[in-house]
Amino acid sequence: MTATPLVELRGIYKRFPPDVRANEDVSMAVAPGEILAVLGENGAGKSTLMQILYGVYRRDAGEILVDGVPVEFANPGDAIRHGIGMIHQEFMLVRSFSVAENVAMGTAPLKGEKFDVRAVAADLTALAQKFGLGVDPAAIVEHLPVGVQQRVEILKLLYREARLLILDEPTAVLTPQEVAGLFDVLRALKAAGKSIIIVTHKLREVMDISDRVTVLRDGRNVGTRITAETDEPLLARLMVGRDVLLRADKQPTPRGRSRLSVADLSVAGHDGELRVRGLSLDVHGGEILGVAGVDGNGQSELVEALFGLRPVVSGQVALDGEDVTRLSPAARRTAHMAYLPADRRNVGSVGDLSITDNAVLGAQRTFARFGGRWRDRRAAAAHASALIARFGIRAPGPDFPAGKLSGGNLQKLVLGREVARDPGVLVVEQPTRGLDVGAIETVWAELLAQRAQGRAILLISAELEEILNLADRIAVIFDGRIVGTVAGAGADVAALGLMMAGRPVAQYGAA
Ligand SMILES: Nc1ncnc2c1ncn2[C@@H]1O[C@H](COP(=O)(O)OP(=O)(O)OP(=O)(O)O)[C@@H](O)[C@H]1O
Ligand SMILES: [Mg+2]
Numbered sequence: 001m002t003a004t005p006l007v008e009l010r011g012i013y014k015r016f017p018p019d020v021r022a023n024e025d026v027s028m029a030v031a032p033g034e035i036l037a038v039l040g041e042n043g044a045g046k047s048t049l050m051q052i053l054y055g056v057y058r059r060d061a062g063e064i065l066v067d068g069v070p071v072e073f074a075n076p077g078d079a080i081r082h083g084i085g086m087i088h089q090e091f092m093l094v095r096s097f098s099v100a101e102n103v104a105m106g107t108a109p110l111k112g113e114k115f116d117v118r119a120v121a122a123d124l125t126a127l128a129q130k131f132g133l134g135v136d137p138a139a140i141v142e143h144l145p146v147g148v149q150q151r152v153e154i155l156k157l158l159y160r161e162a163r164l165l166i167l168d169e170p171t172a173v174l175t176p177q178e179v180a181g182l183f184d185v186l187r188a189l190k191a192a193g194k195s196i197i198i199v200t201h202k203l204r205e206v207m208d209i210s211d212r213v214t215v216l217r218d219g220r221n222v223g224t225r226i227t228a229e230t231d232e233p234l235l236a237r238l239m240v241g242r243d244v245l246l247r248a249d250k251q252p253t254p255r256g257r258s259r260l261s262v263a264d265l266s267v268a269g270h271d272g273e274l275r276v277r278g279l280s281l282d283v284h285g286g287e288i289l290g291v292a293g294v295d296g297n298g299q300s301e302l303v304e305a306l307f308g309l310r311p312v313v314s315g316q317v318a319l320d321g322e323d324v325t326r327l328s329p330a331a332r333r334t335a336h337m338a339y340l341p342a343d344r345r346n347v348g349s350v351g352d353l354s355i356t357d358n359a360v361l362g363a364q365r366t367f368a369r370f371g372g373r374w375r376d377r378r379a380a381a382a383h384a385s386a387l388i389a390r391f392g393i394r395a396p397g398p399d400f401p402a403g404k405l406s407g408g409n410l411q412k413l414v415l416g417r418e419v420a421r422d423p424g425v426l427v428v429e430q431p432t433r434g435l436d437v438g439a440i441e442t443v444w445a446e447l448l449a450q451r452a453q454g455r456a457i458l459l460i461s462a463e464l465e466e467i468l469n470l471a472d473r474i475a476v477i478f479d480g481r482i483v484g485t486v487a488g489a490g491a492d493v494a495a496l497g498l499m500m501a502g503r504p505v506a507q508y509g510a511a
Helices: 046-053 076-081 101-106 117-130 146-157 176-191 203-209 233-241 298-304 328-332 355-359 377-390 407-420 438-454 464-470 495-499
Strands: 008-016 021-031 035-040 061-066 084-085 164-168 195-199 212-217 220-226 258-268 274-284 286-292 312-319 338-339 425-429 456-461 473-478 481-487
Touching: 008 046, 021 035, 021 046, 021 195, 021 456, 035 046, 035 203, 046 084, 046 164, 046 258, 061 425, 076 084, 101 117, 101 146, 101 286, 117 146, 146 176, 146 258, 164 464, 176 195, 203 233, 212 233, 212 338, 212 425, 220 233, 258 298, 258 425, 258 456, 274 286, 274 298, 274 312, 274 456, 286 464, 298 312, 298 338, 298 425, 298 456, 328 338, 338 407, 355 377, 355 407, 377 407, 377 495, 407 425, 407 438, 425 438, 438 464, 464 495, 473 495, 481 495
Parallel strands: 021 220, 035 195, 035 212, 084 164, 164 195, 286 456, 286 473, 338 425, 425 456
Antiparallel strands: 008 021, 008 061, 212 220, 258 274, 258 312, 473 481
16 A cells, blocks of 8 residues: 555554453554455454444553544544444334434434434435435335444435445345445445445455455454455465364264144234244254245244244244243243344353353253252353353453353353254254354364254255255245245255245155
8 A cells, every 4th residue: 555544553552451452452543445355264353343443442562543643532423523434233213213313313404403404315315325325315224124223324424424434244244145235335435436444254255355364363464465465275274373274174964853843823913914934844963954045025924933942923933842932031941942143242142241150041940059049150160161162262261250251152051052052953044144164164173063963954044055055954044934944955046046936846855
């Protein structure tokens, strides 16, 4: 880079108590009109570095320069005034407000006591048109699909005249089609001279969208490459420090009896409309049944109903031949059903509690002493330490609060807890979302080990690649129904794609 970078970080250090070195002497820069990818394993320090740049955290040492001039940000407001905006993974929108109201909040000039929402809406229409965002300023946020809500966040930053947009794992919540749409928007922003930093775990996305890529490992910058001069295996090695072969080693396993049986199940969504409509499936011991489908076709409602978190309108769920349709979540756990929810932070864990407390959540009885009044602290801590070691969870120790783990490490903790409960049936929803390639290898191997032990695994994933690698059979879900089931081995991707779009393919290798 010859021109002055738009933003430069020099020798950034950040330490969290007790002794987490999240960033160590990190330097990096982004030029005007450049898309920079930031890559690194779970816990490598990516989000911390971005939040320092956005004024959320204060650095312990180092410098931040904007247009070559040193700056101090006490809060995100300061960062925005310098043209730096960030979109977090959890969106910060008021769901019942319109797009324009969300953007107007806190920024628009006041007209009497009210926001001048009309003026904002007019500006937004112009901005949306300029960058191909396709957002209606009058739309109510909660009615918008996730991909469009994300565009509202982008609009919000553009309205505040951001010159650098930081996106922390923006594609983790998107369908493949939405990812393509987001990347079109990013290219339009780049063409208009905006700079972008995108944090992602997906090497394919790095290759696809970025001009340069900075790799963090253990809090340090271990290399910056021009994207066109590198490739996926090189980046994986730089990131993990060893070769990564993303291929599941799947051994033939005898298929047992049906352990999870769902018959003619109907489930309603929040609005009372049916989201699952007469769905049936069986998962056998020693089998992984993959449910493939575009997000939002009833997957979450199905999973919540299976686990007793959402009432069933009609139909039946049986576990090892026993009707559990009306059982509470706790009773289902006792019946050896385990669940890895897609939302690990809000549904799967309690952030204020330690890793140990989270590791024994739902299994308090196993770790009880003297008839249940007291916890066997030593056994619980040993269990947590074992999970930390087995899943390579990056944490200072078992007393560390779960809420302070990086996204990927929290995920490994919740999965570890669930498989450790010795379940007969394991329901996993987006098990590798947000994980780095090394961690994906670990999770895939773990799911296959569970299968080898005769467990029945229901795998719900928006990643077709993951389903193709793991599933013995693939059931395609569309509009709340299974529209076809095929053998996993040698499955035809094009045919699966058609089925996922709602077009059943007749006579195709039914299983
Ligand atoms: N508020 C905090 N208090 C203590 N430790 C923290 C805090 N926030 C982050 N950490 C620790 O700092 C390290 C870096 O975390 P960070 O969230 O930056 O990683 P990341 O690269 O974004 O990972 P992921 O890909 O999993 O999101 C981790 O070990 C994490 O546990
Ligand atoms: Mg992160």
